[in-house]
Amino acid sequence: MMSPVKPEDDAVRDPDALMRNFERLGYIADRSLATSIFLITKLRKPLLIEGHAGLGKTEVAKVLASMLGTELIRLQCYEGLDTSSSVYEWNYQKQLLAIKIQEGVAQTVEEKERYIFSREFLLERPLLKSILAQEASPVLLIDEIDRADEAFEAFLLELLSDFQISIPEMGTIQARHIPYVILTSNRTRELSDALKRRCLYHWIDYPTFEKEMRIVRTRLPDIEEELSKQSVRFVQAVRKLDLEKPPGVAETLDCVQAVALLGKHRLSADVIEETMGCLAKSMEDGARVRAAGIDQLLSQATG
Amino acid sequence: MRQEHAEQLAASIVDFCRFLRTHGLPAGMRQTMTALEAAKTIDVQNRHLFASTLQTTLCSTMEEWEQFPPLFQTFWAESQPRPRSASGEYKGPARGESPEQKEGASLFLDGPGNQTGSAQGNTKAVYGASAQERLKKVDFSHLPCEDLALLEEISLRLLRRMSQRLSRRLTISHRTTRIDLRRSIRRNLTRGGEPFVLAYKGKKPRKNKLVILLDISGSMNFYSLFLVRFAYALQARFQRVHTFLFSTHVVEVSDLLRTRYLPEALRKLSQRAAGWSGGTRIGESLRQFNQAYGRKLLSRDTIFIILSDGWDTGEPELLAAQLRKTNARVQKVLWLNPLLGLKGYEPLTRGMAAALPYVDVFAPAHNLESLLALERHL
Numbered sequence: 001m002m003s004p005v006k007p008e009d010d011a012v013r014d015p016d017a018l019m020r021n022f023e024r025l026g027y028i029a030d031r032s033l034a035t036s037i038f039l040i041t042k043l044r045k046p047l048l049i050e051g052h053a054g055l056g057k058t059e060v061a062k063v064l065a066s067m068l069g070t071e072l073i074r075l076q077c078y079e080g081l082d083t084s085s086s087v088y089e090w091n092y093q094k095q096l097l098a099i100k101i102q103e104g105v106a107q108t109v110e111e112k113e114r115y116i117f118s119r120e121f122l123l124e125r126p127l128l129k130s131i132l133a134q135e136a137s138p139v140l141l142i143d144e145i146d147r148a149d150e151a152f153e154a155f156l157l158e159l160l161s162d163f164q165i166s167i168p169e170m171g172t173i174q175a176r177h178i179p180y181v182i183l184t185s186n187r188t189r190e191l192s193d194a195l196k197r198r199c200l201y202h203w204i205d206y207p208t209f210e211k212e213m214r215i216v217r218t219r220l221p222d223i224e225e226e227l228s229k230q231s232v233r234f235v236q237a238v239r240k241l242d243l244e245k246p247p248g249v250a251e252t253l254d255c256v257q258a259v260a261l262l263g264k265h266r267l268s269a270d271v272i273e274e275t276m277g278c279l280a281k282s283m284e285d286g287a288r289v290r291a292a293g294i295d296q297l298l299s300q301a302t303g
Numbered sequence: 304m305r306q307e308h309a310e311q312l313a314a315s316i317v318d319f320c321r322f323l324r325t326h327g328l329p330a331g332m333r334q335t336m337t338a339l340e341a342a343k344t345i346d347v348q349n350r351h352l353f354a355s356t357l358q359t360t361l362c363s364t365m366e367e368w369e370q371f372p373p374l375f376q377t378f379w380a381e382s383q384p385r386p387r388s389a390s391g392e393y394k395g396p397a398r399g400e401s402p403e404q405k406e407g408a409s410l411f412l413d414g415p416g417n418q419t420g421s422a423q424g425n426t427k428a429v430y431g432a433s434a435q436e437r438l439k440k441v442d443f444s445h446l447p448c449e450d451l452a453l454l455e456e457i458s459l460r461l462l463r464r465m466s467q468r469l470s471r472r473l474t475i476s477h478r479t480t481r482i483d484l485r486r487s488i489r490r491n492l493t494r495g496g497e498p499f500v501l502a503y504k505g506k507k508p509r510k511n512k513l514v515i516l517l518d519i520s521g522s523m524n525f526y527s528l529f530l531v532r533f534a535y536a537l538q539a540r541f542q543r544v545h546t547f548l549f550s551t552h553v554v555e556v557s558d559l560l561r562t563r564y565l566p567e568a569l570r571k572l573s574q575r576a577a578g579w580s581g582g583t584r585i586g587e588s589l590r591q592f593n594q595a596y597g598r599k600l601l602s603r604d605t606i607f608i609i610l611s612d613g614w615d616t617g618e619p620e621l622l623a624a625q626l627r628k629t630n631a632r633v634q635k636v637l638w639l640n641p642l643l644g645l646k647g648y649e650p651l652t653r654g655m656a657a658a659l660p661y662v663d664v665f666a667p668a669h670n671l672e673s674l675l676a677l678e679r680h681l
Contacts, residue, residue, distance in 0.1 A: 014345070014346065015345070015352055015355075031351060031352065031355060032355040032358065032359070035345070035352055035355035035356055035359060036355070036359040038344075038345075039341050039344065039356065039359060039360070042341070042344040043337065043340055043341055043344070045337065047359075048363070050364075050365060079603065090484075090485055090488075092484040092485070092488060095488055096488070096498075099488075099492075099495065103495060109492060109493060112492065113492055116488070116492070149603060149604075150602060150603075187365065188631065189602065189603065189631075189632055190364075190597075190598045190632070193329075193363075196363035196364070197329075197331060197333050197334060197363060198333070199363070200337070200359045200360055201359055201360075201362045201363045201364075201367075201368065202359055202368075203362075203365045203368035203369070
């Protein structure tokens with residue numbers, strides 16, 4: 001190691017230190033989340049974070065990467081995700097050209113083949129990239145794993161236990177630095193037991209009023225205290241309604257920002273009507289908020 | 304001294320995992336090991352930290368996450384002595400043993416023949432090709448006794464043919480002409496890389512999973528006999544079929560239907576459903592199903608079929624909520640309702656009305672023709 005002090009050791013000395021470092025980077029984590037993240041770095045096990053949308057699941061990985069000063073490698077999952085877009089793919093166009101160029105060269109077929117299937121022609125996709133990292137362990141974020149199909153989940157299981165990938169043409173590649181793995185899920189489907197058993201788990205719930213205020217204060221330091229207080233209370237009241245997509249913290253931040261941008265200093269029924277799109281993300285949800293009575297919700301927030 | 308302490312702590316954690324297991328959390332071997340390992344990296348004197356550590360290592364779903372804190376409190380309470388013996392208080396789902404009704408028992412043996420004596424005069428049995436056409440359209444509940452055997456035979460044949468057609472159609476329609484460059488280059492290397500022979504790739508034919516819930520309550524008596532044949536026939540096409548019977552409870556019968564000799568299976572089926580009360584609680588049955596099998600069986604490639612007339616004596620809200628849950632997990636929900644074949648039927652029963660928003664295909668299932676028409680939804 002070149003540098004005398006390894007920065008990561010200091011940052012993750014214990015959960016409290018980690019919590020402070022996260023806060024310094026603008027992420028308010030409670031002690032329980034800090035413990036889970038602390039254990040990723042100690043046990044080197046993947047962490048599965050579940051919770052509703054907009055509560056900063058993805059953000060955890062980003063902040064962890066910047067705290068450790070390593071690369072963040074992100075894999076966004078979707079239905080039909082396959083190995084050629086998640087692990088690796090050969091650069092066919094380049095291979096075809098190379099074959100043409102090689103035509104006159106006196107080489108055996110084996111030599112040519114070895115050349116065509118060398119690293120130069122390999123397109124690294126996120127999972128392979130995380131295995132190949134040279135300097136330090138990267139943070140690998142596997143986002144919305146519940147959207148990928150079961151076949152991919154099974155593949156992932158293999159990767160997460162061995163941290164190696166085999167490419168038929170090249171052989172097996174072993175990770176030099178085991179990545180810190182964070183998986184997120186919105187619980188649209190249940191993950192396999194095998195995968196869950198292999199991971200640490202954390203459930204992110206909606207924040208308490210105090211915590212949400214701290215988040216708003218940290219993320220939007222220029223907003224008036226009274227306005228943020230009203231907005232947070234209002235959003236917390238809206239969350240209690242039976243909405244299809246209850247607003248997360250991201251929505252609170254949007255809402256506060258929108259109100260401030262409109263040049264308003266306090267919440268009112270008109271302002272809420274104008275910024276409804278920040279909180280209710282479908283027509284039905286908008287109607288539900290209105291049906292519950294904006295004035296009534298507002299009186300809870302300002303009273 | 305320190306060593307002793309560590310051992311004691313490890314023993315307590317293992318004990319705690321056992322305690323969790325008696326309260327329905329999995330806390331398996333692997334998770335216990337992780338917890339032990341994790342405990343070494345933290346300051347166990349810090350109670351809050353210790354709790355979070357065990358929570359993150361021993362839980363793996365939201366439900367477990369929320370169950371955890373009180374369990375932790377109970378076990379690690381300082382004042383109380385630790386519960387030594389893990390006394391299993393878990394009660395299995397109470398089996399309703401209401402002996403007063405035995406409708407289910409005779410269901411599949413007797414079939415509709417018993418109840419339809421009055422309809423006998425309506426139609427006279429005519430055999431041959433025209434009989435097949437006629438019987439295809441006959442409502443199962445209006446079936447004259449003497450036609451029963453014939454209809455059974457026809458239905459099995461036609462349904463089987465349908466399921467064969469389904470399996471053929473899938474392989475053909477999925478043939479695509481996307482060039483597989485990887486294989487093409489590989490194959491042509493010996494020819495200096497000139498792409499002589501192209502390799503193609505197509506989508507793997509997706510094999511859907513089928514989950515069937517069959518209502519065998521009193522009101523469905525006429526139809527159950529044929530619908531169970533329908534489920535049986537579909538097995539030829541779908542390798543993964545899971546069939547359940549329900550009225551007030553739900554019970555899996557997939558294993559019984561996986562046989563070549565149907566009459567024997569039907570006899571056993573009746574035994575398994577014996578002693579059930581005749582009422583229908585669809586919502587409750589669905590809740591039981593979701594709880595016990597939902598996680599295991601429902602996935603994106605699942606087609607979920609409910610065969611029921613929607614006469615529900617339970618709470619419609621429960622039905623709606625449970626069906627929504629199911630719907631979110633599967634590809635498609637089919638509700639086959641025999642009553643839909645009746646002229647002028649409107650799905651106005653409370654249960655049916657509550658369920659409709661979460662049903663993708665709502666189709667009749669009162670005669671053979673309507674069952675055969677389901678081909679295009681599968």
